[in-house]
Amino acid sequence: MDGLGAKAQLQRGLAALKQGRATEAIALLKAAGAGLEGADRARALAGLVGAYRAAGQWTEAIALCDRLLQHPSLQVRQWATQARSQLPAQPPAADRPVAQPDEPPPSPPNSSGFAAGFVPLSAPIAAGQRTQVVWVAMESPVLPSDRPAATDAGQPIAPPPSAPKAVVSTVAPVTAQEPIAPPGRDSSVLEPYEVQWRNAPKADRPTALPQVAAWTHHLPQVIALILLVVLIQQAAIVGISSYNRLMDWCMNALLWLPIWGDTPPSIDGNPTWPVVIGLGLVFAGSPWLLDEVLRRWGSQPRKFSELAAERPETARKLQRMARSHQQPVPHLHLLTTAVPLVMVYGWWPSQMRLAISQGALESLTDGELASLAAAQYSQAPSGDAAIASWATAALMLPYGLYILSAQSAETWQLLPAKIGAIGCSALSYGIYRLERWALLGWSRSRQLTADRQGAAQSGDPNALARALVKCSAGLAAQFHRDRAIGLWLELWEFLLPIAPRTAITEGSFQPIAPLEPLWVWGRRHPYRQWLQLNQSHPPTGQRMAQLAELAVRWKLEPEFEMSDRAAQDQQQRYLPPLMAARLSRPLKAASLWMQSAPWVGGFLGLGLAIALWTIGGIGLLFKHPIGWMWGDRTLIGGLAWMGCGLGIFLRINRFFPEIRSGRAVNFTADGPPLASALTEPNALPIDGVMVKVSGVLLGRSGWANGLWQDLWLQTPSGTVPLHLASRGGWLGCLVRQSREELPIGRSVVVTGWLRRSSTPWIDVEALNLLQGKLTSTTSLVTADAHPLRSVAIGAIAVVVGFSILMRFGWF
DSSP: OOHHHHHHHHHHHHHHHHTTOHHHHHHHHHHHHHHOOHHHHHHHHHHHHHHHHHHTOHHHHHHHHHHHTTOSOHHHHHHHHHHHHTSOSSOOSSOOOOOOTTSOOOOOTTSTTOGGGOOOTTSGGGTTTOOOOOOOOOBOOOOTTTSOOOOTTOOOOOOOTTOOOOOOOOOSOOOOOOOOOOTTOOTTOOOOBOOOOOOOOOOSSOOOOOOOOHHHHHHHHHHHHHHHHHHHHHHHHHHHHHHHHHHHHHHHHTTTSTTOOSSOOOOOSOOHHHHHHHHHHHHHHHHHHHHHHHHHHTEEEEOHHHHHHHOHHHHHHHHHHHHHTTOOOOEEEEEOOSSOOEEEEOSSGGGOEEEEEHHHHHHSOHHHHHHHHHHHHTHHHHTHHHHHHHHHHHHHHHHHHHHHHHHHHHHOOSHHHHHHHHHHHHHHHHHHHHHHGGGHHHHHHHHHHHHHHHHHHHTOHHHHHHHHHHHHHHHHHHHHHHTSOOHHHHHTGGGSSSOHHHHHHHHHHTTTSOSHHHHHHHHHOTTHHHHTTTOSSOOHHHHHHHHHHHHHHTTOOOSSOOSHHHHHHHHHHHOOOOTTOOTTOOOOHHHHHHHTHHHHHHHHHHHHHHHHHHHHHHHHHTTOGGGGGTTOHHHHHHHHHHHHHHHHHHHHHHHSOOOOTTTSEEESTTSOOGGGGGOOTTOOTTSOEEEEEEEEEEEOOGGGGTTOOSEEEEETTEEEEEEOOOTTHHHHHHHHHHHOOOOTTSEEEEEEEEEOSSSOEEEEEEEEEEETTEEOSSOSSOTTHHHHHHHHHHHHHHHHHHHHHTTOOOO
16 A cells, blocks of 8 residues: 555544544554654554554554653653543453444433533533543654754654645634534544644735824833833932942941041942933944844854845845835844744844844745844834834843843852852842833733735735744754753844744644644633733734734635634543633623722722822812822822732732642653643633643753842743742842752742743742652742742732831931
């Protein structure tokens, strides 16, 4: 039998298995497995295990699973391990009768026709008689000898020409409902997942997009500029004030030293104008500053003609966009990194730079690179590229000081100098994170605009969608090789097409599970705008929904189906539901208020202060003694701080419920994948899932990770960030780091709360080393650190508010 005939039998066999014709599926899959090799043979054998189980032939299913446990492919062995755990240890005394092709498969009463005697977890009769079913999500196993040549950037493998196209659906949201499996489909058999690209076409004549009012784009720019200048100016004021107080304290405590004069060395004057002038100079020199950083990263200048020869469509798009704005083509720089990157920076048309990485050239097709470059270059005429360049250069000072101080702390041996370098590193990183906040709202809005303009300029929203997903996969692959986020990559996030942390998480899921169910949260959650305040880029689901909408507008088949029904179908096919999860539970207002309790408490305190002002104003009119409350600013500051602290106290028990071994979901090699816990479209961070996950601890080593700000857990089913805490807060993290560095690169077991937001994370309750099959009983982090730290923060907020009200002058 030739390969094409065997593949056709494979497809017919899988179809027969889905429809419950077990005997016919066994015959077809046996014949297909005998004539196939590599990935297709593995798919046939995996389907044959399900067919044996559906037919009740337990002896054959167990024997085949045992054979697959010795398969040379790691993916096949992982799949076989999970599938074997769902089979009995020994074949039953009497196998079940095999259903004939013309007879419906046997099923229990009221089981809605599900085959193989398994009751799905979402079935109405599951209560009281549920048999736990673990669906197995497996990447299509590809042997090294059968895998096509792929780049180091993690380029997903394109599907064979015979891969079926999915049904096109509209982008209009539909009412969420419980997914129902097709009649006769065995819900206990999950299809092996493999990455397939539709390679949907581009539009021949895309229609013009509706014009957006200019002020809606320029207003976020102005707000971001003002906020950044104010934050830097306030940081300078606080820094000068702290320095002067420190000098006063040193002079009083160390008066005997012969280095003091009549007055301590202090800094006088208002730093506002020096800050403004300095930021102006940074803006003027930002292209050359960023050039120097890229040169140290491995950048090499290239001629635009070289890009035109290698990627003609990309060069044509850029030339057309430059001519339409009467600007020269940007200066081209080639980055030698394998991470797929496309960046545009500069502040003047003649000084615009276009940086393309070697990973982007290798992993993206010409059309995908053209659409991504068009989206990035569209930010040059609007001024977004200039703001991003200036902001990156301005943030370079605290971030560079953080890196240099961390490196110095590793090499310096003198204890006072080492402690000073550690403190400087932690403080500089905190300033960088604080100043970064000023730009987040503008960055999210301009990225959505850039996607629309890039799709309109290239006429290919599908290529842009593929490019974003491939960039995420490439960045995740590079992260797994380096075991940490590149230091300078974090600084460049405002110039990147996708946020590094989001890319690492979603890129790690992409080869294992479909992304459409994971994107539902980003395009459907009613409060996603409030839950992404700490993100530099909008949720990928929102961006993909916008691109799919443009494709439908131009009568194209979307690369990814952004409908609830398509996401539910993929979730049924590839992701097993969790025991305690509900697929579409309604979002209750009480949960939202509890999630926002610290903010709500602060605003309630502010409202109470305004009410007291009003009462004081009335008393002032009638010359009553309560008139003192009118215009008293201590009421605003004190009551707002106290309300925030009380809100933290109110939320602690709900945010950190007690973790019990019986309630925690065990995400091990034999359990469900992590993606199953991230498909709830209405999840809030307060609805954390208690989990126990095993994997490899990744992140930066040394004092560059002294605050534990870059810790990740790599598991066979995805990579997620970890939030570790110490009872002493950030100072406790630094003290713990000085005593015992975390075991980066070691196998660990993490117990904590898995939370869903724009980027998921795990609040770690316990972290134990894993040695073979044994887990250490001693946790490497302090138990109950998260709730105790919340108590400490709430108490500090209440004390600060009380001291402001009492005018103690401590703060």
